[in-house]
Amino acid sequence: MALRGERVTLAHGGGGRAMRDLIEEIFTSAFAPPGMEDQARLMTDALREPGARLAFTTDGFVVTPLEFPGGDIGKLAICGTVNDLAVGGAKPLWLSAAFVIEEGTEFALLRRIVATMAHEAEAAGVRIVTGDTKVVERGACDGVFITTSGIGVIPASRDMAASHVRAGDVAIVNGVLGDHGATILAARGDLALSSAIESDCAALGHLMEAALTAAPQARAARDLTRGGLASALNEIAEEAGCGIVIEEDALPLRAEVVGMCEILGLDPLYLANEGRLVLFAPEEQAEAALAAMQALPEGKGAAIIGRAVADHAGQVRMRTAFGGTRIVDMLVGEQLPRIC
Amino acid sequence: MALRGERVTLAHGGGGRAMRDLIEEIFTSAFAPPGMEDQARLMTDALREPGARLAFTTDGFVVTPLEFPGGDIGKLAICGTVNDLAVGGAKPLWLSAAFVIEEGTEFALLRRIVATMAHEAEAAGVRIVTGDTKVVERGACDGVFITTSGIGVIPASRDMAASHVRAGDVAIVNGVLGDHGATILAARGDLALSSAIESDCAALGHLMEAALTAAPQARAARDLTRGGLASALNEIAEEAGCGIVIEEDALPLRAEVVGMCEILGLDPLYLANEGRLVLFAPEEQAEAALAAMQALPEGKGAAIIGRAVADHAGQVRMRTAFGGTRIVDMLVGEQLPRIC
Known part of the structure; x- marks a missing residue:
């Protein structure tokens, strides 16, 4: 546990040791593969099938309040992107998650959001395979924004539009x-x-x-x-x-x-x-x-x-x-x- | 030209007609395929080669100022994600772009940023194939944040780490x-x-x-x-x-x-x-x-x-x-x- 204090500081976005501590202790530890990298490397046999297509989508989440009855911004971020893929007939497979975090945000809040994301991703059968964090000074964003992108595979037999x-x-x-x-x-x-x-x-x-x-x-x-x-x-x-x-x-x-x-x-x-x-x-x-x-x-x-x-x-x-x-x-x- | 006034309002993020006008007139018109959808459907023969892998990465951009000598946030957003893919040995192919825009942002600024993105994407040989826009009230974010995600293909012959x-x-x-x-x-x-x-x-x-x-x-x-x-x-x-x-x-x-x-x-x-x-x-x-x-x-x-x-x-x-x-x-x- 190298994270000190209770809140995110600008140092946690600086590209150095503090950022690595934040990413490892809050994000990659929840999203599993501990080797989550800048670049995920992926393959599935389903993509190699003749006629299969890759589906790709992105969505930003800026909801306020961050937590509400029935969910939080993390649940929205997973479900929203899974649903964008699913309604096109794709089987959702992999997600990315990029966070913009306001200086002063409590680690405890981040942990709750990230735990929800990990839980929802598992239930939906998708993996969060890559991510990013940026920290902005107090007042430069309102709490936490999350952008998730998703990749799925559309079987050759499906053509919905x-x-x-x-x-x-x-x-x-x-x-x-x-x-x-x-x-x-x-x-x-x-x-x-x-x-x-x-x-x-x-x-x-x-x-x-x-x-x-x-x-x-x-x-x-x-x-x-x-x-x-x-x-x-x-x-x-x-x-x-x-x-x-x-x-x-x-x-x-x-x-x-x-x-x-x-x-x-x-x-x-x-x-x-x-x-x-x-x-x-x-x-x-x-x-x-x-x-x-x-x-x-x-x-x-x-x-x-x-x-x-x-x-x-x-x-x-x-x-x-x-x-x-x-x-x-x-x-x-x-x-x-x-x-x- | 259905966009009225000179600045983004909250209505441009509401999911209705104003949002569609913003997306069509500023984003999809610059990024070409006019049919840019919620979900892009993609395929390349390179992915079907035995041993080829898909590379997937994401990055958020919150730079201030938004425009600076030698570039702007749009150029950063394209180059940053292209580079994340390239350094892993992947050939960058497709990008998504998700915008969080502060109410009151000038359309003219957005147009400049988007023009830079279209230009850089073309020069880098990648296509922006899907996107998202959210508008937040004045003071809830500082200008414009962009999150780009990218997909590339790593040939079977390459294994960089x-x-x-x-x-x-x-x-x-x-x-x-x-x-x-x-x-x-x-x-x-x-x-x-x-x-x-x-x-x-x-x-x-x-x-x-x-x-x-x-x-x-x-x-x-x-x-x-x-x-x-x-x-x-x-x-x-x-x-x-x-x-x-x-x-x-x-x-x-x-x-x-x-x-x-x-x-x-x-x-x-x-x-x-x-x-x-x-x-x-x-x-x-x-x-x-x-x-x-x-x-x-x-x-x-x-x-x-x-x-x-x-x-x-x-x-x-x-x-x-x-x-x-x-x-x-x-x-x-x-x-x-x-x-x-």
Whole structure:
């Protein structure tokens, strides 16, 4: 134990002995291979298969507060990148993690975040194989920012893309909407809301594998993060060149989230999620995909919410509970900064 | 042109239309493939060769000021990650770029940074294939932070590692030391130093390829970043389990950098570089490696600076110009925060 004191100092970012102590005692000791290097060297037979492709993605995390009911920034950082890979049909394999740490951050907080990351990575079946730390002076960043990048392998048999969605395809989400956004809102405290809601943050790699085994012709999936379900559906409608209709009655919504949105003038369709996705499957495989999702904890609230249609190409519409229809537009502006 | 105003607002990070405008008009338009997605899908025949390995690395950049003589944060972000891949013997191929942007940042500054990145990536022969942007409120980060991750391919014939260095191997650096650190010091202005020095920031992929063609048995290379030459040599000595001796007279040092260090009580051996590396090659291939480096612009100041020895395992020593010997220890603490 060479780390002294309780907090990160600028010396821990300087490239010398103090930095090495920080990296070894907090990061590589948690992420295992003790030989974690500047450069990871990796291979998998799955990549050598004819037609297999490598999937590569990156995401920055700046959430505030750093810890919240149901998770922390470390859990977000692992799940967010695993999900980016999984929704494209890739099997997530390897992650990198780059930290920007504010001088004065407590080692104890870093250890908790890193422990969460190690735990989530193991549960998701991915390895954190390389990383970086930078320390900035007090006030130059707000606590801790994490950027994770991920590599996965897409088997030759899979070719998922929003542009493959066609009229008649069924849209399935894997659980109630908006818990993550509502949790962060409540956790900030400045709205004087108290709530028993927890973030939905979860890694969806296993869920996607199960859904694609059950519905091998699934066309596309998107994780519902910033901008919520509404933004993801709008992007899919635009890329697919078809319309999408969702049924208000079919949307899995928690009464508490709906109530919070009513008080604050928000729309749960735009609230952020971190463990939710929408999957489009051909009608004949939709029930199988739904059942496969519902069989897993992270999909037990799964529901069919609507379908792609030939009309109003590029537009998302919702049939309301009262029998009307309204346009669900892309989010304009922002609902909530630093949600992830 | 849907971007309005001159500065980034929180809405540009919200996941909706404003974010898409920012990404399309500033980022993907510069990085080409207009279809840059959340998830890049990639393949190269080089990965399918028996014995080939994938190299994966990540680096965060928090340099201040964002623009300095000889470069900017964007140039650092590309070169730093290219160099991390190259010194391991990998051919750099694909990069991701994740931005954390402070509310109020000028679009014009972002455009300059992104233009530099596109230019450097092209020169280095790599593609920026995926990315992310987050916007944080004023005061929550200092300007712009960038995290780049990189993927390269290590041919089966190459196996470079610090642990392969053995007594008798020759150490070569590719140019004068410390220009980047000295430039950032001067650019901060608070030291009332003026200087004509420019950052050495450069991508070294082509230089490494040339050196390894000339010296295929080269054992190891390290880029000299935070902690400078001294820290890199100490790491190599420790991993290789041998000693290293460098000759003060042989070190390529610029008089202006030495002078600045004398005024400030710094040691140029610990100053940061962003376009410098040290390569260890067996004696019989050292001259060929040196000549190959010197033939390129980024290696024209290359010099043999010392060698690995069987004595004082794990320790770096310098024979001084006056005939004495001193220990060159690993950097303790930090010389200069936010140098990269």
